[in-house]
Amino acid sequence: MAKSNLELVCECDSFPYYEDDRAAYTANLNNYHAFRVSGYDATLGYILNAVVERFPWPQNCWAVDSAARTVTLLAPKDASPAHRSKLVAQSVAEAVRHSHFEVLKGWRNEMYPVFGPRGEFLFEIERAASPLFGIVSYGAHLTGYVEDLAGIKIWVPRRAKNKQTYPGMLDNTVAGGMCTGEAPFECIVREAMEEASLPEPVVRAATVSRGCVTYVHVRDVRAGGETGLLQPEVEYVYDLKLDPAVVPKPGDNEVEAFQLLSIPEVQQALSNGEFKPNCAIIMIDFFIRHGLLTPENEPDYLEIVARLHRRMEHPTASHCSR
Amino acid sequence: MAKSNLELVCECDSFPYYEDDRAAYTANLNNYHAFRVSGYDATLGYILNAVVERFPWPQNCWAVDSAARTVTLLAPKDASPAHRSKLVAQSVAEAVRHSHFEVLKGWRNEMYPVFGPRGEFLFEIERAASPLFGIVSYGAHLTGYVEDLAGIKIWVPRRAKNKQTYPGMLDNTVAGGMCTGEAPFECIVREAMEEASLPEPVVRAATVSRGCVTYVHVRDVRAGGETGLLQPEVEYVYDLKLDPAVVPKPGDNEVEAFQLLSIPEVQQALSNGEFKPNCAIIMIDFFIRHGLLTPENEPDYLEIVARLHRRMEHPTASHCSR
Incomplete structure (x- = not known):
């Protein structure tokens, strides 16, 4: 055809548009947690609830709030991008060992950057892991x-x-x-x-x-x-x-x-x-x-x-x- | 500067974006009525509440629902674009006589088209009146x-x-x-x-x-x-x-x-x-x-x-x- x-x-x-069907948009968004980094008032991506349930989220560096539907990377206030990247890399490595995500089997050895509200570099993450966090x-x-x-x-x-x-x-x-x-x-x-x-x-x-x-793709x-x-x-x-x-x-x-x-x-x-x-x-x-x-x-x-x-x-x- | x-x-x-501040967007939208045409499931424009209050809305061809915040042009099911345009023109003429809108003083004698959900021509309206209805x-x-x-x-x-x-x-x-x-x-x-x-x-x-x-301008x-x-x-x-x-x-x-x-x-x-x-x-x-x-x-x-x-x-x- x-x-x-x-x-x-x-x-x-x-990904649906709010203006097309406000109720359906909101219902759909309920399938995701907002991905945040401590110290920044911004949602950096949307993580599918099914991923939130399976990802290991080491407790020393992640806060998962099921009521507010947020997942927050906890890093010291003055953390450098390198510091945040290390925390994320350790967590992703843990996920590779224990969570058996299919997308992580396509490991690329390429690092993708994530930016904050003023376009500033916050951290980097393995390309194959980026869809798990729904980042740009x-x-x-x-x-x-x-x-x-x-x-x-x-x-x-x-x-x-x-x-x-x-x-x-x-x-x-x-x-x-x-x-x-x-x-x-x-x-x-x-x-x-x-x-x-x-x-x-x-x-x-x-x-x-x-x-x-620019577009928002649902895999x-x-x-x-x-x-x-x-x-x-x-x-x-x-x-x-x-x-x-x-x-x-x-x-x-x-x-x-x-x-x-x-x-x-x-x-x-x-x-x-x-x-x-x-x-x-x-x-x-x-x-x-x-x-x-x-x-x-x-x-x-x-x-x-x-x-x-x-x-x-x-x-x-x-x-x-x- | x-x-x-x-x-x-x-x-x-x-005009604000929903994703920037969901509460503020919704609060702002409360300042407007949705403009609709009977027989079409679509909002064709947003009419400022202050305009809704002052516009004459001849009762034979308009329904104003303050609770739902809608203003609907009532036309027979099989109305032609020419028929709807005539109803709108008569109402706008009434507004010119009685409502003293500043924008109508800039009368252009140019007709702007309004389209329905499938891109079909629904009616036309004097250019100077189009911002009162918030149409594209x-x-x-x-x-x-x-x-x-x-x-x-x-x-x-x-x-x-x-x-x-x-x-x-x-x-x-x-x-x-x-x-x-x-x-x-x-x-x-x-x-x-x-x-x-x-x-x-x-x-x-x-x-x-x-x-x-394309953009949405607030005058x-x-x-x-x-x-x-x-x-x-x-x-x-x-x-x-x-x-x-x-x-x-x-x-x-x-x-x-x-x-x-x-x-x-x-x-x-x-x-x-x-x-x-x-x-x-x-x-x-x-x-x-x-x-x-x-x-x-x-x-x-x-x-x-x-x-x-x-x-x-x-x-x-x-x-x-x-």
Whole structure:
């Protein structure tokens, strides 16, 4: 069955909205505990009740309040990010030993940062554990394309068949998660070399920052592991218009091959569900920004644009050093 | 005092968010009645309680429920949009005679459309009356620019000193409200000729649809008339890269003169508060889409992008004829 663009967006942005059904929204939120860090007046993520029940929560560093539905990391008032990160790492290690969470079996050895109400770095956590805490994660996606009088063609990679997540699906030209301390543009430069063998000078000179796509995903069976976990995501979006002579090539084992697809070919692959879900919506954002989807040809235009830019309920990063 | 980009966004998108303070949001909403049309299960706008008290609400076609805080237009089940529009027009005319609303003194003789849950046209209403009902209004904004190796320069008009609203302030190259039956692109083509004397073939050939900006504005003293009225707005966004030889010229009495400003000049004018508020945020959206504002140079990047694309609580238009 062909998927509409709005259906593709809804598959990523699957957490309900308060304004659609206030009672249902509140009932749904009752399935989660708010994740907090002592000393900060903010909810940093939502933890599924079923996770709260199974996670070990070492008593020296966690307070679980079942009535208020909060889980709070207890750290000294003057704790450093490194100190908090160590407490979290010890607790996650305990969970690996005793709690048998499926998502922790996909251990990545990549650390994801968590930020406070003023965009300040609070601590970092193993990427595989982040959905257990429902914290905001960050990535950067680049669409590489060529353009001539006949129109735009897009460089689309197919994910390796042995990749842990979404094997064999179509992806964005370059995409990656942002680890602690990494800025979005530097993430793209690094991933462009690693994944697509794009020369650093080309990427630095011609890549343009175009905004970001944000959504709150509720993990389902397709992501693997426990379902119902929240995954709010920020994807910084970049365009790179390439000279036809520059051909991306797989640089590591993540990508099987790159194809240069026409817009109708990309649209067909989207509606077939061939794209990894969050890569599909980056492509829809590209179509909107380049005038390929318009208010006159896309019936769900306004709903799509709003949902591609969901405002996060939690504090988010500031990558600005100003 | 210099205004930050986020401050400029907040001046437009000034209605509170549920997730920021749930109690305050609900308390604020108690200041409004939900505007409904019989036969449709949707809130089409929010009407300030003070307006509900003063508006005449002819009893043959309105039901006001103070307990549920709803105001419902009563029309026969099979009423046509023309029928509903007539009932609304008669009521607004009554209000002009008896209720002395300041906003109705700015009568425009332009009809704004209101849409139902499936994007269907329900009725139309005089533009000046739309803030009394807090309905979503629609506009289209075009940024005309030239680009060479030195960078981008933008064609910025100054509004006529005798214009009813925001006289003498800076504006977008072309901008206008969309009346009943008008599609966004056709609105831009029309306004580009009327306001900027841009030849229709140039506009049709080179204008690119780039998305939309959406926000919920609470009218304050600067807009003139009653304060606290809600004005949710959708602005479809277009770019037009112009040949340096094409120079926009005032085509009617709305614009005083056009200037070609560099990006630093536009940024200075923004932070000085010289732009009409909703034109300021269209400019910020342009800066984000063209890589002039980035996650690395704008501290409030994520909050700005989300708030430029607010999801409407009310049904919105579909301009797609597919």
